[in-house]
Amino acid sequence: MKRFLTLFCLVLSLLVIGGSLKLANQTTELASVVVDGEVIFNLRGGDQALVRAKIANQLIQETIKEKKPPNFRVIPLENQAILQIIPTNQNLLIVTPEDVVNEIDAVSQAKLWGDRLQISLEKAIAQRSSKEIWRQLTWTSGLIILTLLLSLGLLKVFMLISPKYHCWIYLALGSLWTVILIYSSSLFPQLRSWRYQLLQFLQRTTISGFSLWEILLLLATLYIYSLLLHQILKVYQPKLIKSLGILLELSTHLIGWAIIAQFWGLELGLIILGLGLLVLVIANQYSSSLIINLEQPFQVGDLIQIDDLIGTVVAIGLTNTEIATSEQTQVIIPNQRFISETFTNWTKRENTPLRLTIPIAVSYGTDIKKLKSALLEAVKNHPDVLNSPRPVVFFEKLEAESLQFQLLLWIEAKEKQLQIKSELRFRIEASLRRYQIELTKYQQDIYLKSLQIEQWFKAWLIQQGFKASHLDIDEDAQVELTDTPIAVNSWLETITLEEIKTIAQAMRNSGGLLIKEHQEKMNIYPYSFKGSQGVDWLVKNYHCNRNEAIALGQILVEKGIIHHVLDQYTFLDSPYLYRFYSDEKL
Incomplete structure (x- = not known):
């Protein structure tokens, strides 16, 4: 599909260039009088000609909208002639001596142009009738359906022939659809007008002295050159050493583009600058491939290993290398990795186990x-x-x-x-x-720092039959075994709502948190404090560890006393900003 679209664009560019070459070759001194995208004649005389052509084109559009074919008459003047519309008696344009061609006078030139306009306007008005529009739609629809059936036939042929001929099928499809689309668009007056306006825009819009049309034409030429060169090298490059083939392709691109650019009149300094930038891009993209092809650390068919990946080299491209693994999967590896990382070529060690x-x-x-x-x-x-x-x-x-x-x-x-x-x-x-041999079973020792948990654990061991003397416990001491070990932060589970409100009030009172205006990412948050400051204050005033302080802060969040300023986070020991709900009103 990608190749089809590429060739389609190629054919389209060629046909548009060829069909509009007359427009591309016009000088800026010419001004065209146009009917539905078709140039009837050209006026000469610089800016004055552009003004006359603009007025004439506007009057022609108004005449077409009235759907009544007009007549024209010529009023002679000294060295000039006026082309006038009948019956409105509007002056369409003044024919000057500069407009005259083929050594005739201005009156004869005006009559000739009037006859051309008469025929073109009658055709334009006829093409806008309902009957003609339906005829054009029917004809276009049938043509597109026929082209679609023909394309399906070509695709069936595509499945049967050798892959080396697929390019010609793509070219045929692209040419066929391009011709059909351009021909269909020429049947409708409005589409012809839009096409003409687009080409006018490309011709008259300039960048650094070059029109958009010239720039597009240059790019199309470079593209066609590159495509043809690629097809030629596909035939001859396999007969060369691959590294020489790559160097040949790159050098031919550089030389060819330089010649084309100079043919278009680009300055030598600009050519050198462009080639320099192109060389940098090529060096960055293809240097790894050149090194691989010159030094040949591996070739197609070699068994290589890079990290944990082992496979056979299937293809070496300009930027990537394709490897087939033993699991029949294709892996694409950038060539840069073979330059910057260590790999093993097992094929070169063919005789070494x-x-x-x-x-x-x-x-x-x-x-x-x-x-x-x-x-x-x-x-x-x-x-x-x-x-x-x-x-x-x-x-x-x-x-x-x-x-x-x-x-x-x-x-x-x-x-x-x-x-x-x-x-x-x-x-x-x-x-x-x-052989009844066991592999190592790793164990992990757990050290109990809490006195309550340690006592509970020792009591559980005594209950299981361990002697107290082995556990460093006084045998006469009474050790009570509860159902569950005592949690380190069990006091948080029994805290009441009143106690929580007391803690919150203490945080807001004198000696509490530093509540002030903070700025974060260009936003200002008044009456806020940092989560880490809240943790520090709780640890200092309630003699708990930081995890317990975080848990207590989360209780304040869950009870609706404090919240993150953007309501995005729970209470964390971090620079995130929090605020008391009671301060929201302020």
């Missing part, structure tokens, strides 16, 4: 000889594990809670290393169970 490392951690007291036998037995008969070099078990290090070992083995099927590791782990787990 790949070493796999599998870490094992067992508990203290494990029979190390049995562990070694279990690991070597697990990998012994695996078809992908090499016997030379032989698998070995290394005692890596002693940890606080485990003994760390490494099982090292070598394989040749590098593309299957993830699968082989998984199979070996299954075998190792089964072998360890046969």
Whole structure:
């Protein structure tokens, strides 16, 4: 679809350029008299000609709206002639000697133009009749339906032919629809007028001395050149070393664009500046590709690994490299990563086996000889594990809670290393169970800082049968076991509404919070305080920790005493601003 739209735009630009070349070549001294987007004749004489043409075009539009074909008569003057509308006797325009062509006088020129206008106005009025409009709509609808059926036929052919001919199908479709749309628009007077006005706007609007039309024409030329160059290089570039092909494409673009720009009359300094900017863009986008193609750290078909990703190189593009993994997924990797990061090319180490490392951690007291036998037995008969070099078990290090070992083995099927590791782990787990060897079970010690929780926990241990002497508890002491441990912040759960109101009043009184006007992100919030200031004040005055102070502040929020100034956050130990509801009225 993308190629179809690209070629469609290409054909459209070519037809518009070709069909309107006459308009593009007009000089600014010409002023056109137009009927429904069709130029009838041109006036000469600079700004004065533009004024005469504007008046004539306005009178022509008024005549068309009356739907009555007028007649014209010529009134001779000295070296000039007046073209007058009958029966209104309005002067349409004055024909001057500058307007005369083909060595005739002004009167003859006025008569000739009057005859042309007569024919064009009769045609314009006829095309606006209901019968003619319905005929044009019917004809256009049938043409579009026929074109749609033809396009569907071309698409069916598209599915049958070789992909190398798809470009021609796209070109045919784009050309067909472009011609149909332009032809259909020419059947309707209003569409022709709009097309003419657009082209006039492009021709008369200038940027740095160049009209929009010239700029668009230049861009279209560059685009056509680039497209043709790309198609040519697709034929010859595979026969070259890829790095040379890329350099050829880039250098040809630069040289070709410079020649086209100079042909259009651009100054040499402007060309050099543009090429300099283009070189910077190309260097930024394609430098990684050039380095890869020149140094060739990998090629299409190589098995490479970058981070945890392993796959076969399918294609190396100008900006990205495509890799196919063992899971049959296609992964696109920017070429920049191969320049800035470390990767492994397993294909270049084709004759070198790949070493796999599998870490094992067992508990203290494990029979190390049995562990070694279990690991070597697990990998012994695996078809992908090499016997030379032989698998070995290394005692890596002693940890606080485990003994760390490494099982090292070598394989040749590098593309299957993830699968082989998984199979070996299954075998190792089964072998360890046969040898009754357990892996390390990590434990986490919990230190109880609360005296109440510690007493409750010790009482629970005594109830489970532990001796008090082992727990550093006086055997004669009475330790009562409640149903649940005492919560650290249980006093917050029993706080009453009156106590909450007392705390809130204390926060507002003298010695309480610093409530003032704050500014945040260009907004001013009067009678506000920061959440962190509220936490500091609660910790200082109620001898609680910061978590308890946050919980108490949230209670004030839930009771409708304070709130975030924008009602976006709960009470937090942060610079967010809060306000008492009672201060909202102020």
